[in-house]
Amino acid sequence: MRTEFLKACKGEKTDYTPIWIMRQAGRYLPEYHTVRSKGSFLDLCKNPERAAEVTLQPVDIIGVDAAILFSDILVPLEKMGCPLEFHEKRGPVFPEPIRTQAAVDALRIPDAEGDLGYVMDTIRILRKELVNKVPLIGFSGAPFTLATYLIEGGSSKNYLLTKRMMYENPALYGQLMDKITDCTIAYLKGQVVAGAQALQIFDSWVGVLAPCDFRDFAYPYVKRIIDALKAVTDIPLIYFANHGATLLPQTKHCGADVLGFDWRIGLDDVVRQVGQTVSIQGNLEPLCLFLPEDKLAARVRMVLEEAKGARGHIFNLGHGIVPEADPAKAKLLVKLVHEISREMRG
Amino acid sequence: MRTEFLKACKGEKTDYTPIWIMRQAGRYLPEYHTVRSKGSFLDLCKNPERAAEVTLQPVDIIGVDAAILFSDILVPLEKMGCPLEFHEKRGPVFPEPIRTQAAVDALRIPDAEGDLGYVMDTIRILRKELVNKVPLIGFSGAPFTLATYLIEGGSSKNYLLTKRMMYENPALYGQLMDKITDCTIAYLKGQVVAGAQALQIFDSWVGVLAPCDFRDFAYPYVKRIIDALKAVTDIPLIYFANHGATLLPQTKHCGADVLGFDWRIGLDDVVRQVGQTVSIQGNLEPLCLFLPEDKLAARVRMVLEEAKGARGHIFNLGHGIVPEADPAKAKLLVKLVHEISREMRG
Numbered sequence: 001m002r003t004e005f006l007k008a009c010k011g012e013k014t015d016y017t018p019i020w021i022m023r024q025a026g027r028y029l030p031e032y033h034t035v036r037s038k039g040s041f042l043d044l045c046k047n048p049e050r051a052a053e054v055t056l057q058p059v060d061i062i063g064v065d066a067a068i069l070f071s072d073i074l075v076p077l078e079k080m081g082c083p084l085e086f087h088e089k090r091g092p093v094f095p096e097p098i099r100t101q102a103a104v105d106a107l108r109i110p111d112a113e114g115d116l117g118y119v120m121d122t123i124r125i126l127r128k129e130l131v132n133k134v135p136l137i138g139f140s141g142a143p144f145t146l147a148t149y150l151i152e153g154g155s156s157k158n159y160l161l162t163k164r165m166m167y168e169n170p171a172l173y174g175q176l177m178d179k180i181t182d183c184t185i186a187y188l189k190g191q192v193v194a195g196a197q198a199l200q201i202f203d204s205w206v207g208v209l210a211p212c213d214f215r216d217f218a219y220p221y222v223k224r225i226i227d228a229l230k231a232v233t234d235i236p237l238i239y240f241a242n243h244g245a246t247l248l249p250q251t252k253h254c255g256a257d258v259l260g261f262d263w264r265i266g267l268d269d270v271v272r273q274v275g276q277t278v279s280i281q282g283n284l285e286p287l288c289l290f291l292p293e294d295k296l297a298a299r300v301r302m303v304l305e306e307a308k309g310a311r312g313h314i315f316n317l318g319h320g321i322v323p324e325a326d327p328a329k330a331k332l333l334v335k336l337v338h339e340i341s342r343e344m345r346g
Numbered sequence: 347m348r349t350e351f352l353k354a355c356k357g358e359k360t361d362y363t364p365i366w367i368m369r370q371a372g373r374y375l376p377e378y379h380t381v382r383s384k385g386s387f388l389d390l391c392k393n394p395e396r397a398a399e400v401t402l403q404p405v406d407i408i409g410v411d412a413a414i415l416f417s418d419i420l421v422p423l424e425k426m427g428c429p430l431e432f433h434e435k436r437g438p439v440f441p442e443p444i445r446t447q448a449a450v451d452a453l454r455i456p457d458a459e460g461d462l463g464y465v466m467d468t469i470r471i472l473r474k475e476l477v478n479k480v481p482l483i484g485f486s487g488a489p490f491t492l493a494t495y496l497i498e499g500g501s502s503k504n505y506l507l508t509k510r511m512m513y514e515n516p517a518l519y520g521q522l523m524d525k526i527t528d529c530t531i532a533y534l535k536g537q538v539v540a541g542a543q544a545l546q547i548f549d550s551w552v553g554v555l556a557p558c559d560f561r562d563f564a565y566p567y568v569k570r571i572i573d574a575l576k577a578v579t580d581i582p583l584i585y586f587a588n589h590g591a592t593l594l595p596q597t598k599h600c601g602a603d604v605l606g607f608d609w610r611i612g613l614d615d616v617v618r619q620v621g622q623t624v625s626i627q628g629n630l631e632p633l634c635l636f637l638p639e640d641k642l643a644a645r646v647r648m649v650l651e652e653a654k655g656a657r658g659h660i661f662n663l664g665h666g667i668v669p670e671a672d673p674a675k676a677k678l679l680v681k682l683v684h685e686i687s688r689e690m691r692g
Contacts, residue, residue, distance in 0.1 A: 160670060163633040167641070210609045210631045210664075212648065245592045246611045263556045265592045285556045287509040295513070302558065318556075324506060 002134050005066040008312035009198060009236030009257050011279050017304060017313050017341035018065035019334055020137070023320030024058035025070045029327055031057045041086045045071050048121035055126055059134055061327065063334045066134050066198070066314075067126060069191075071119055073141030073202055074149060076187045079110035080179070082150060090154060097153035099161065101172055107179045112190020119187075123194040138196030140188050142203035142239075143180045143225070144218035150176070159208050166217050173217065181221045185228045192233045200238040200260065201225065207243025207262075214247050219254070226255040238281060242319060248273050263318030267306035279312030286317040289329045296329070300336045304344060315341075348480050351412040355544060355582030355603050357625050357657035363650060363687035364411035365680055366483070369666030370404035371416045375673055377403050387432045391417050394467035401472055405480055407673060409680045412480050412544070412660075413472060415537075417465055419487030419548055420495060422533045425456035426525070428496060436500060443499035445507065450522045455529050458536020465533075469540035484542030486534050488549035488585070489526045489571070490564035496522070505554050512563050519563065527567045531574045538579045546584040546606070547571065553589025553608075560593050565600070572601040584627060588665060594619050609664030613652035625658030632663040635675045642675070646682045650690060661687075 004018035026032055035054050036044055044050055055070040074092050078084040085093045098104060113120055126136050149155070151162045165173045188199055206218055226237055240260030241251050251259055252274045261270055261282035270280055288299050300315075307313040315337045321330060350364035372378055381400050382390055390396050401416040420438050424430040431439045444450060459466055472482050495501070497508045511519045534545055552564055572583055586606030587597050597605055598620045607616055607628035616626055634645050646661075653659040661683045667676060 158633075158668065160633065160668060163631075164636045167633065167637045207610065211612050213631065243589070246615070264553065266557050269592070285509075285559065287504075287506065287513065290510045291513045322504065322506060 001130070001132055002065055005314060006135050006197065006236060008314045009238070009279055011276070011311035014312070015342065015345070016338045017307075017315050019315035019337045020064040020066040020068060021058065021062070021317055021321050021330060021333075022068075024062060024064055024068065024330075025054045026321060027323035028321055028325040028330065029057055029061065031061065041072075042075075042084070045075055046118045048118055048125055051118075051122040052125040052129060055122070055136075056129055058330075059130070062330050064134070066137050067130055068137040068200070069119070069123060069126065069139060069196070071122070071139070073139070073146065073204075075119065076110055076116060076140070076183055077146060077150060077180075079115040080107045080183055082107075092149060093154040094150055095153070097161075098150040098176060099165070101175075104172060104176045104179065107176075109179065109182050109186060112186050112193070116187060116190065120190055120194040123191060123196055127195040135197040136195065137198045137200055137238075138188065138191035138194075139200040139202060140184045140191075140225075142201045142206065142218070142241075143177050143184060143221035144206050144209070145202065145204045146180050146184070147173075147176055148205050150180075156205075159205065163213075166213065170217075177217075177221050181224055184225055188225065188229055189232060192229070192235060196235065198236040198238065199229065200240055201256075203239065203241045203244070206241050206247065209247075211246055211250065214244075215250060219247075219250050223254055230255060236279075240281070245269075252277060258312070258314065260316065261318065267303060267310070267313075271307065271309045274310075276311045279314065280307060280310045281314040281316050283316065283318040284333075286319050286322055286325075289321070289325045289333065293332065296333065297336050297340065300333065301340050301344075304337070304341055308344070347476070347478055348411055351660060352481050352543065352582060354658040354660045355584070355625055357603075357622070360658075361688065361691070362684045363653075363659050363661050365661035365683045366410040366412040366414060367404065367408070367663055367667050367676060367679075368414075370408060370410055370414065370676075371400045372667060373669035374667055374671040374676065375403055375407065377407065387418075388421075388430070391421055392464045394464055394471055397464075397468040398471040398475060401468070401482075402475055404676075405476070408676045410480070412483050413476055414483040414546070415465070415469060415472065415485060415542070417468070417485070419485070419492065419550075421465065422456055422462060422486070422529055423492060423496060423526075425461040426453045426529055428453075438495060439500045440496060441499070443507075444496040444522060445511070447518055447521075450518060450525065453522070453525045455525065455532060458532055458539070462533060462536065466536055466540040469537060469542055473541040481543040482541065483544045483546055483584075484534065484537035484540075485546040485548060486530045486537075486571075488547045488552065488564070488587075489523050489530060489567035490552050490555070491548065491550045492526050492530070493519075493522055494551050496526075502551075505551065509559075512559065516563075523563075523567050527570055530571055534571065534575055535578060538575070538581060542581065544582040544584065545575065546586060547602075549585065549587045549590070552587050552593065555593075557592055557596065561596060565593075565596055569600055576601060586627070591615075598623060604658070604660065606662065607664065613649060613656070613659075617653065617655045620656075622657045625660065626653060626656045627660040627662050629662065629664040630679075632665050632668055632671075635663075635667070635671045635679065639678065642679065643682050643686070646679065647686050647690075650683070650687055654690070
């Protein structure tokens with residue numbers, strides 16, 4: 001198995017900089033569409049064979065150094081008792097949003113195997129398929145990000161309802177976050193047992209919080225998840241606080257092995273702030289895949305140079321690859337990262 | 347006239363911290379709806395008497411220390427030759443987006459008085475009405491933000507088309523930005539002649555750029571506008587780079603008298619970075635208006651404390667006030683800022 005990814009997570013020396021791509025198993029790949037066309041998005045998440053199949057596609061086609069479980073951060077919430085729908089245009093929808101004491105009280109903590117066995121089955125299939133290939137990353141959403149979907153009933157523009165609950169009814173907000181946190185801990189522990197070799201916690205929307213609100217309303221729950229996992233496993237944990245540059249003075253203490261970054265902060269700035277305490281992941285602007293080859297190479301080199309002083313660096317895009325991206329460019333990106341990082345090591 | 351706002355912009359001593367609120371003339375005010383109901387949003391922008399009337403409302407009702415011209419950043423683009431529509435749900439729409447050489451070539455530079463006389467008339471009415479009240483702020487969008495609307499044809503989720511033009515056809519992108527910049531310079535100079543007593547440049551979407559792309563594709567145009575204005579006027583210039591914390595190492599050199607900040611960076615962090623070189627504006631999380639009174643007061647005090655070392659501080663929300671806000675809370679906010687800042691001055 002190629003282990004550069006796992007080594008970089010732990011700050012061990014690597015021959016080249018490993019790369020994986022957020023949403024690497026996704027709509028930019030024609031091969032994905034072929035599998036996806038057999039049913040709905042949720043059908044695909046819940047079908048272990050097919051979910052495993054699309055998980056493997058970018059490993060074989062693009063050549064990334066890690067596979068990440070094909071799933072969605074919202075699937076455990078469905079098993080908390082919240083019906084979940086995916087609409088072609090609006091995206092995820094929770095038709096029964098969680099906004100009252102009664103609704104929070106009614107939420108249950110799902111059992112990883114009993115309720116989310118399809119995810120665990122996918123992981124088990126993948127571990128077999130990935131022998132002699134690359135490590136498998138499991139994942140979850142972070143509590144704040146998950147809470148926004150439950151409270152807003154789907155995606156949001158300004159997170160009005162979430163922040164109103166935080167500000168107007170912090171006790172209720174806290175109870176909801178506690179339940180989501182407990183759910184996430186159980187879910188991620190289940191993934192570890194099933195065979196995940198690293199875990200990423202996606203905090204996709206946390207960048208909408210003021211630093212003081214992050215401290216009070218989001219960070220403690222992330223910390224609790226990381227502490228709970230660290231007590232049972234030493235696989236690498238990655239925390240990705242999207243658009244979270246100003247949260248870094250806090251996130252750097254979260255206990256994760258790796259912090260992920262979007263493209264809106266230079267990794268040199270990150271390294272200055274975190275020193276040798278954690279490895280870092282990121283952070284090419286996703287739309288750089290539309291640059292001509294020479295400029296893409298220059299940009300890859302820039303990111304690698306910026307990350308040079310890091311304890312460990314896993315290359316990634318700063319957010320998910322867009323459906324409009326050309327798979328050939330994604331493949332080229334992997335090649336460039338490998339070549340330039342080897343060259344930089346002399 | 348109450349001059350605390352102008353003094354703070356220039357770093358002069360003030361008896362209290364002045365405050366105005368982004369979108370203070372807006373949908374949270376029932377009085378606004380009364381005027382707005384007489385026609386479309388664009389009708390209101392183009393009717394100097396009515397635009398002046400809604401501009402004055404928050405001065406009289408909420409008690410803010412500055413008025414800001416009621417208009418929209420997109421109106422000058424219409425006069426560049428781009429038909430503009432406002433849809434109730436989608437917001438602004440340019441049905442003929444600018445994506446080709448021919449489209450860029452066809453853009454003209456509007457004349458402030460000849461093409462946008464209704465804005466200049468509004469300013470002239472307001473200056474008369476505001477005698478003995480508060481100063482009047484004029485404004486424009488910043489070139490990158492304006493370009494996103496023209497290229498995308500309206501609002502956008504990931505600015506795919508804008509960034510593709512930047513990356514795939516930088517020469518065309520540069521020509522478009524040059525024209526928008528020339529338009530903006532003429533437009534703002536016109537506002538100065540008409541009587542604006544300060545100007546804010548809104549860069550609402552610039553926070554989606556990587557620092558190196560901001561350097562290459564956005565900042566030079568902002569700098570050119572500020573330089574052009576500084577050559578003809580000494581009224582305060584405010585540059586608001588929304589969600590731009592990581593751009594601060596660059597924006598602090600832009601030459602504006604004031605830098606505006608959203609709520610995702612602490613003003614203490616800002617002061618550390620800018621020192622005494624500029625005044626700062628911001629940055630209460632807009633949804634803090636939903637906090638109970640005692641917690642709102644504590645949060646106001648926090649922002650004031652964080653800004654304490656600044657050359658000058660103008661209090662504001664970190665972004666526009668939301669339509670759901672209670673006008674009574676906005677009024678309370680103004681009172682709290684005045685009282686607490688007076689108290690802090692001993």
